Amino acid sequence: MDELEWFSRNAYNLALKNTSNWDLRSVVRMLTACVEIISYFPSDYSVENMIDLSLKMLFSRFIISSALVSLARVQDHVEKRRADYQEMRGHVGKFDEELIDLLVESERAEGRHSGCLDLQSKMDMSRKLATLLVFDFEAAVALGQWDDLGGIVGMVKMVDREGEKAANVVVPFQAMADCLLRAASAAEGGGEGKLPGQGELFLSGSCYPSLGFLLVYPSLYCSFFVCGGMLTWCCGFAITVLYSTMRKLVNEVWVVEAFDAVKLAKYTRCLFQATLPLDDTLAMNLLEESCKKARELRDVSLSFTFYTLFWDRRYDFKLLRYPFSHKSALC
Amino acid sequence: MDGALSIVQGMSKQSWDDEPMTAYLAFKVAIRIGDRELAERCLESVSKTADHIEYLGACIAESQKAEDIYCAISGLRKLHGNFKHQVPNKIHLPALFRCAIRLLNYLLEEPGDQEKKVEIVDELCCEFDAGEFTFIGILLVGAKFVEGGWLI
Numbered sequence: 001m002d003e004l005e006w007f008s009r010n011a012y013n014l015a016l017k018n019t020s021n022w023d024l025r026s027v028v029r030m031l032t033a034c035v036e037i038i039s040y041f042p043s044d045y046s047v048e049n050m051i052d053l054s055l056k057m058l059f060s061r062f063i064i065s066s067a068l069v070s071l072a073r074v075q076d077h078v079e080k081r082r083a084d085y086q087e088m089r090g091h092v093g094k095f096d097e098e099l100i101d102l103l104v105e106s107e108r109a110e111g112r113h114s115g116c117l118d119l120q121s122k123m124d125m126s127r128k129l130a131t132l133l134v135f136d137f138e139a140a141v142a143l144g145q146w147d148d149l150g151g152i153v154g155m156v157k158m159v160d161r162e163g164e165k166a167a168n169v170v171v172p173f174q175a176m177a178d179c180l181l182r183a184a185s186a187a188e189g190g191g192e193g194k195l196p197g198q199g200e201l202f203l204s205g206s207c208y209p210s211l212g213f214l215l216v217y218p219s220l221y222c223s224f225f226v227c228g229g230m231l232t233w234c235c236g237f238a239i240t241v242l243y244s245t246m247r248k249l250v251n252e253v254w255v256v257e258a259f260d261a262v263k264l265a266k267y268t269r270c271l272f273q274a275t276l277p278l279d280d281t282l283a284m285n286l287l288e289e290s291c292k293k294a295r296e297l298r299d300v301s302l303s304f305t306f307y308t309l310f311w312d313r314r315y316d317f318k319l320l321r322y323p324f325s326h327k328s329a330l331c
Numbered sequence: 332m333d334g335a336l337s338i339v340q341g342m343s344k345q346s347w348d349d350e351p352m353t354a355y356l357a358f359k360v361a362i363r364i365g366d367r368e369l370a371e372r373c374l375e376s377v378s379k380t381a382d383h384i385e386y387l388g389a390c391i392a393e394s395q396k397a398e399d400i401y402c403a404i405s406g407l408r409k410l411h412g413n414f415k416h417q418v419p420n421k422i423h424l425p426a427l428f429r430c431a432i433r434l435l436n437y438l439l440e441e442p443g444d445q446e447k448k449v450e451i452v453d454e455l456c457c458e459f460d461a462g463e464f465t466f467i468g469i470l471l472v473g474a475k476f477v478e479g480g481w482l483i
Contacts (some may be wrong), residue, residue, distance in 0.1 A: 006425075007428075010432065014436070014455070022452055026453065026456055029460065030455075033460055034458070071479070091391040
């Protein structure tokens with residue numbers, strides 16, 4: 001046991017001491033070795049030591065994930081970037097599992113009045129988990145793992161942020177919304193924009209002509225293959241996922257900042273702007289919901305602010321171009 | 332020392348291969364005159380013999396006495412390279428890694444060339460990576476190590 005302690009402690013200390021002067025990949029390697037060595041400790045090791053080791057492991061995974069996301073963002077080589085994001089996702093998943101185990105163990109220890117986790121550490125770990133989930137979201141977008149986006153938003157919602165200010169609680173949702181908007185605006189530009197950091201996009205320039213086709217025949221999303229076939233299908237699928245995930249995020253921000261109509265109008269407008277060129281039906285559904293939300297605002301002045309921030313003369317021109325039946329929502 | 336060096340350089344390769352004592356003595360000469368290339372050749376010869384553990388241990392001790400950290404680390408690496416998972420074992424593998432890690436850390440903290448330091452950091456990471464697999468090996472061999480009081 002002394003050997004395991006020596007190696008895990010020294011790997012951890014060396015990495016932490018040299019985070020600013022070593023290459024990030026070396027820091028990742030060292031902390032990965034630390035995490036692997038800690039995993040060899042038996043589960044029936046003393047409770048106090050296990051809590052200390054668990055915290056060390058969680059902190060190591062946090063630094064590894066932060067380092068990997070930094071490396072991925074500046075990586076030009078596509079496969080290496082994907083590998084970094086994928087590895088980071090693995091660490092975030094493990095962080096979540098290990099935090100749950102630690103909190104369960106801590107609750108058991110509270111009953112024994114020994115070896116439980118203090119409140120400060122619990123809050124710190126919760127904040128770290130929220131941060132990591134934002135990175136996880138970014139990685140899922142970069143890797144095109146759309147199915148996971150809704151789940152990640154749900155997990156952020158479940159993180160215990162009791163006692164924190166609303167402005168802090170809403171930050172992860174804003175960051176994820178920002179990530180989605182960048183991805184959506186890149187899609188609108190036909191593949192010329194950027195995902196977080198550099199990199200290629202989930203939609204390439206070759207499918208841009210197909211987007212025009214889809215706007216006229218939206219019902220053909222799932223089955224139509226046009227110049228770059230699979231990418232066209234991916235376009236349709238990704239747009240729907242983008243929209244539904246963005247709505248979840250805007251709803252979460254609405255719950256936390258229900259009385260800040262100015263901010264809410266801005267987020268909703270961004271979503272509307274991003275969605276309108278890609279799918280007018282989804283965009284106008286959003287407009288109807290937004291009008292409903294504005295009417296729910298009891299304060300008349302806030303309601304007026306919502307409408308004026310949301311509306312823009314540019315929309316008049318765009319709306320006239322699309323054949324739809326939702327113009328009544330504008331009234 | 333010049334005389335000793337000329338004798339070493341005059342010896343044929345074969346006279347080293349089966350004679351670890353010859354290689355060890357040549358190593359002592361190499362360490363004293365600071366000839367790392369010759370020292371590395373001696374370590375290579377010693378590591379191939381049947382009694383390599385004792386002779387490599389002696390070479391490492393000699394290197395540390397002469398404060399040649401690089402030769403000491405090279406000796407430790409050769410010991411690790413020849414390690415076989417068996418019980419009983421003359422080598423305490425975690426201690427071997429600890430020595431290598433301490434020596435590498437000492438080199439890192441000394442002022443020196445930045446490029447060289449990058450290599451040392453890489454070697455340090457390799458030691459911890461290799462150390463991690465040591466534990467897998469030790470756990471696989473299992474309870475017999477309890478008798479040695481090494482780990483669990």
